[in-house]
Amino acid sequence: MAPPSVLVDAARLGAYVAAIFRAVGCDEAEASRISTHLLGANLAGHDSHGVARVPRYVEWCEAGYVLKGQTAEVVTDGGCFALVDGKFGFGQTVAPQAVELGIARARQHGIAVVGLRNAGHIGRVGDYAETAIRANLISVHFVNVAGSVLVAPFGATDRRFSTAPFSVGVPLPGRPLVLDFATSLVAEGKVLVASNGGKPLPANALVEPDGRLSGDPHTLYGEYGAVGPRDVTKGQGAIRAFGEHKGSGLAFMCEMLAGALTGGGTSGPVTARTRIANGMLSFYISPSHFGTEAEFHATGRAYVDWVLSANPVPGETVIAPGDKEAATRADRLANGVPLQPDTWAGIIATAQRLGVAQPD
Missing domain, CATH: 1.10.1530.10 (Malate/L-lactate/L-sulpholactate dehydrogenase, four-helix barrel)
Incomplete structure (x- = not known):
């Protein structure tokens, strides 16, 4: 226990x-x-x-x-689209700068596409979707990790993908929706938490080189101490993509859009010169510019209510994207x-x- x-x-x-x-x-x-x-x-x-x-x-x-005190540089500016270089700054510094640019351009043009490359670990991507929601904008975020090969594609045991997160934020009055997940069956950070005595992994989260499924963090990290760093290069296995071929396909697209298109690089192949960094391609849409904001809010809220009225499986609760996070936030702030x-x-x-x- x-x-x-x-x-x-x-x-x-x-x-x-x-x-x-x-x-x-x-x-x-x-x-x-x-x-x-x-x-x-x-x-x-x-x-x-x-x-x-x-x-x-x-x-x-x-x-x-990862470098302190960096300011992201706009390297391509097309008005409603831009490419930003994070210069390997802390992700929590340069990613918000890219998001703020996308929000400003979407408010101006109605839509914006912003690519970010060479950012330090940007953390929970849903945070950036929530930022766009506060600006009354829809946002979609494709993310990859250049130089981080952790996930096996469907039908394989070798690592080829990063954990490639994906997030969508939808602003509805009093009922915002935030979808946020890694395209791997579990995020690498969940393997890290499990290795530190936290919540155990599902028994099929990882795959060994011989194809055996595993829930043991040693599959990814090799041998490690009770306290101290974890090194993903020491393990012989890989994380599995979620949803079999569907999650694997979405991870593939994250690498194409957030890695190849931004110029920041895909997860691999890894060379001696490869530097681990996040890439993110984000789309921002202004419902007010789109001309259907009132219909969007009314139809969206009605649809959420209808979905949540579905008869639940015994012992389960029907929830919308973001509900679990909101409930957990309230509990942890209090307790x-x-x-x-x-x-x-x-x-x-x-x-x-x-x-x-x-x-x-």
């Missing part, structure tokens, strides 16, 4: 994480952005993209893989953020090494 979670007050946890990134050299604004984004993932129940990432982010920053003991120990060890005092 897994040890009980450590409950940490959300505000104190956010302040602690921000202090860690200030200690590694980020300015106040950047440290706060990174902390807010990672904590936000935990609050939404996406622990794989939350504060469990802190030790890895710090390692990447110290190694020079604290649960962290696995090994995850918490890893964060504390990183903080102590940087001279950051642990909160009560």
Whole structure:
């Protein structure tokens, strides 16, 4: 049986994480952005993209893989479309800059397409869909990870894809919808959480080189200690795509759109010069410019209500995209953020090494 979670007050946890990134050299604004984004993932129940990432982010920053204080550069500007280079800055810095550009252009033109390349790990993609929703915009996001080969395509055991997230945000009055998932059966961060004593993986989440299915994080990481870094290059297996050929096909398209089209590169083949970075191709649509905003809101809300009125399977609840995250956020803000003991120990060890005092 897994040890009980450590409950940490959300505000104190956010302040602690921000202090860690200030200690590694980020300015106040950047440290706060990174902390807010990672904590936000935990609050939404996406622990794989939350504060469990802190030790890895710090390692990447110290190694020079991710750079502090970067400003994304617009390298192609066509008005309603643009290509942005993140210059390997922290994803929580350069991705919001790209999103803000897309929102501004969609407000101006009614639609915008923005490509982002060479960004540090951008974290939970649904956060950017929620940002667009607050601007009353529909958004669609295709994401890849250049240089990160973790997922086997349908029918294979070799790694070929990144976890390739996909997200859609739909603004409806009082009922926004946020669809957000990795095209892998589980995100790599969920394997990380499981390796730290967190929620176990499904027994078919991973695949061994001989084709056997596995739920053991060692399949991806090889041997590792109870506390410390995980190295995906040490494992011999791969994560599986979700939904068999359908998820595999969507992952393929994420690599094409977010990786090849943006010029940031696809997941592989990996060479000695390959640098891990996120790419994202985002579409923003303004319902008010489209000319059907009133109909969209009325029809959309009516459809959501009709879907949710479906007779549930015994023991289940019919939910819309984003409902689970909203409920988890309310609970964790009220009762604290649960962290696995090994995850918490890893964060504390990183903080102590940087001279950051642990909160009560």
